[in-house]
Amino acid sequence: MGKDKTKWYISWFDTKYYHILYKDRGYEEAEEFMRNLTSFLQLKKGSTILDLACGKGRHSVYLHQLGYKVTGVDLSPNSIQEAQKSEKEDLIFQVHDMCLPLTEKFDGVFNLFTSFGYFEDEEDNLRTIKAIKEELEPNGYGVIDFMNVHEVIKNLVPQNTQSIQGIDFHLERYVEDGFIYKDIQFTDEGESFKFQEKVKAISLEQFKTYFEKAGLQIKNLFGDYHLNEFHLETSPRLILIFEHA
CATH class of the missing domain: 3.40.50.150 (Vaccinia Virus protein VP39)
Incomplete structure (x- = not known):
């Protein structure tokens, strides 16, 4: 790759x-x-x-x-x-x-x-x-x-916010097409960011x-x-x- x-x-x-x-x-x-x-x-x-x-x-x-x-x-x-x-x-x-x-x-x-x-x-x-x-x-x-993955999916927290070093990280978690997703959104110094984690539920x-x-x-x-x-x-x-x- x-x-x-x-x-x-x-x-x-x-x-x-x-x-x-x-x-x-x-x-x-x-x-x-x-x-x-x-x-x-x-x-x-x-x-x-x-x-x-x-x-x-x-x-x-x-x-x-x-x-x-x-x-x-x-x-x-x-x-x-x-x-x-x-x-x-x-x-x-x-x-x-x-x-x-x-x-x-x-x-x-x-x-x-x-x-x-x-x-x-x-x-x-x-x-x-x-x-x-x-x-x-x-x-x-x-x-x-x-x-x-069985335990993680069973106890998945759909949404929460973590405040670290003055940044509010808004996290959303869900399962789709055999993957566990975490969407991450936050703003820093006036700029908005969005990232996504995606791990296969093996x-x-x-x-x-x-x-x-x-x-x-x-x-x-x-x-x-x-x-x-x-x-x-x-x-x-x-x-x-x-x-x-």
Whole structure:
């Protein structure tokens, strides 16, 4: 895919407003998840990890602090430019389309915080999983941390307003044609803005189909960042751990 501004995740993720709206994402929770995950996978210090769709690199930075060699990639040039301020030995960032495999191979490939399912073309979801497979070392583990769409849709808040840094973000959420949408409208310094998030409502069964087609096997399922068991009705997350079949 080229840098096509019609793709919502390119234009929206590249704005400062995306980071303002989501500035209060829980860093402590993210760090605990990384500790729990690397411990469960028994990844030794010095192992290589690819943080796929890394944003500004918060997970990458912490994984590096835990002793791993980390590469963070993202389609957003602005996010990568910010992440590169944290670069050091064994911690690098680059702009990359996750549909395409990197030439390097890794002990772990992590796709975190619902950074999947953005594509208009259904085939791109499968292409991404096939790319992850190519990026894994033998006996390496892939991880996709996705929302539990069943629980999200059941508890969807149709409308609300969040006031952050003097900006009133008006949010509207709905489900249409197999996607979960969030419309975002706000005014800043007299200028009106409108953005939209759109994520495919991928169920566990759909993920299983992707993995089967890619020749991968789900090894573990978790429902939250404490790595508790996945429950369809109540779990906030769908965390899939997989390896070569």
